[in-house]
Amino acid sequence: MIYADNAATTKMSKTAIAAMLPYLDGDFGNASSLYGFGQRAKEALENARQTVADCLHADVKGIYFTGGGSEADNQALESAAMIGARKGKKHIVSTKFEHHAILHKLDQLKSRGYEVTLVDVHEDGIVRPEEIAAAIREDTCLVTVMFANNEIGTIQPIAEIGAICRERGVLFHTDAVQAAGHIEIDVEAMNIDMLSLSGHKFHGPKGIGVLYAKKGIRLENIIYGGAQERGKRAGTENIPAIVGLATALSENIAHMQENTEKLTHLRDKLIAGLSEIPHSILNGDAVRRLPSNVHFCFEGIEGESLLLLLDAHGICASSGSACTSGSLDPSHVMLAIGRPHEIAHGSLRLSLGEDFTEEMAEEVIASVKEVVSYLRGMSPVWRNLCEGKTQFLLK
Amino acid sequence: MALYSEKVMDHFLHPRNVGVLDDANGIGEVGNAKCGDIMKIYLKITGEQGSETVEDVRFETFGCGSAIASSSMATELIKGKPLSEALQLTNRAVTEALDGLPAHKLHCSVLAEEAIKAAVKDYYDRNGIAYDPEQFREASCAHCHGGE
Structure with a gap:
């Protein structure tokens, strides 16, 4: 795990x-x-x-x-x-x-x-x-x-x-x-x-x-x-x-100094890897953030299904989607930074511990890429975006 | 205790009938991205008017685990069935077939029922078949979330 x-x-x-x-x-x-x-x-x-x-x-x-x-x-x-x-x-x-x-x-x-x-x-x-x-x-x-x-x-x-x-x-x-x-x-x-x-x-x-x-x-x-x-x-x-x-x-x-150095490196590796996913965005300033925090939105998918599939890959993560909270609205944090509802639903938070490793970062990147692509494959929202019926909100 | 039943997880992790039907003659889409779930059902309906059969069915869903599982189960419940039976499918039947859903996820099963109805309505409209509009109430967020 x-x-x-x-x-x-x-x-x-x-x-x-x-x-x-x-x-x-x-x-x-x-x-x-x-x-x-x-x-x-x-x-x-x-x-x-x-x-x-x-x-x-x-x-x-x-x-x-x-x-x-x-x-x-x-x-x-x-x-x-x-x-x-x-x-x-x-x-x-x-x-x-x-x-x-x-x-x-x-x-x-x-x-x-x-x-x-x-x-x-x-x-x-x-x-x-x-x-x-x-x-x-x-x-x-x-x-x-x-x-x-x-x-x-x-x-x-x-x-x-x-x-x-x-x-x-x-x-x-x-x-x-x-x-x-x-x-x-x-x-x-x-x-x-x-x-x-x-x-x-x-x-x-x-x-x-x-x-x-x-x-x-x-x-x-x-x-x-x-x-x-x-x-x-x-x-x-x-x-x-x-x-x-x-x-x-x-x-x-x-151990703050050594942990900060190690985690900042792993955080930035995850950010670089997940940024390769098209139509995604890093939430929050890239530098002025906790060394342990990685937070993305992926267009065309919903966060709870993303978390469940990551769980099936042995990865425990979190999301600000409405479905994970039991409420109808996505996270107030996503809305506060100006993410529209349809984007905010597809969010993923990874928060690393001091025992996180390079290998884990690579596994997480590979799994998130696979799961996002799988969910997009069955998403009518994604199909409409790809067929030009609706406009992409994220580059 | 897990969030979802084994049935829900099975249909979520291994969804049945996922994708697009190129020769669909009834397509229904309900929900909206702002609320966090959209379901699209593709039906291929064959047979004489009045005794049609759902020969094939596919779905595409943007939504949470229970939305995907509800879509998958709903397609299984109507595949190969007479159209009249497919129209009788209730969200309760979907929920029961999944061995239950958490209370705040019940609207996902409502969405599945409504997506099928919307697809049947589309088939009727395409073929100029008369129907009682009361049978096809428009799906809306107020409807799917309001009754919780």
Whole structure:
């Protein structure tokens, strides 16, 4: 099996599993307990918090463990919205291709009287900092822009946006779920006030995430109860998952440079190979993208059937087609970068892991070529395009 | 549990009657690319008017796995059958023959039923055969997605 869906989730790191095991089998104590046994869990928790802080170049007091990336996003937006409301500021700036954890939370805030401006992400999938600056108003309480897009992998100009927000006195949050552990993040240097990340995107466990909030930002609770996480996230700490997240994050960062070099080469090999397919297009900027992300549209075919046939070839991939999501519309990311519906349905995302090889890249290219050609052979849309009854949209 | 039944996967991976019929005398196309699925059915209908037979059938489909499997199964269910029987084919029969479809994929079987009806209507139109228009409601996205 060739697993090329690491943007969905990743294989757990052996190091992270080894670090977690003592807390699953033996040190099961509750970090809130007074006795020494519980205090060992407390120590593991605080060590993990320090590790995560170091990975983000952040103050350890700003690290809060959550139940995942979506929860961290929700808590960040709720907190910023309430801070804004206290100052009479109820306008939020974001982008059209954020993750649904952001977009759906923004919808909920809209229903509570907030105004939201979603800036364009252009065909290259890159937000323009000057457009963020232009969207900020007197009553803007938050700018939230994802660090790297989860579908097309484009990396946003976070430091530039951070500088603008700092200058204008507006809180800046970034959903770094796809970026953390894969590209450099420095919350101080990049003027990031709040940041979300999720353990399972960098070989850590699922169901655990982090919200970073700069000192002085008053967080609102999403979960009420005990005083865990300085009273901001109730619930007994999931020590094994927290230890696993911290271990996986620091391990990934330790190997970031070599992995980036290797994956960038393989990514570009895949892009070159798949670009040979006629009437196809690479989605997102070719350079300012995650080293692991390859994303194409193929005209005349539908993405779900493409994925099923790739699965039959032993390749796990993903698509932004409507049929894979259970909804009627293709991915909002495809539409945000201006792909028409009929093109957006035929999308393919390959997201590589560190164990991806040259041979795998060659096999994937060959399989995608074969499958696209096979599906086009039975597509009435493709026939009409070839017979000149309709015009090709892609070169 | 797999997304699709073994029958669906079999008809998706090994579709029957795929392609074009050069001597088709009834062709129907339903769906649209914007919605993500289009089905085209080619029928070769022979025999005396009133007792015709579907002698041969082919399909072309742009769509998801269940759309391709539904097209394939629908062609199998009508091939060699009297035209009157082909006209009676329901999306439920297609779905049952495939051992079921996920709820949000049921419209694919509706599309298969409608594509066959559209092809029969085309045959009637070509041959000046009278029919009840009620029997051939136009397929639309609102129809195939609306009832979910």
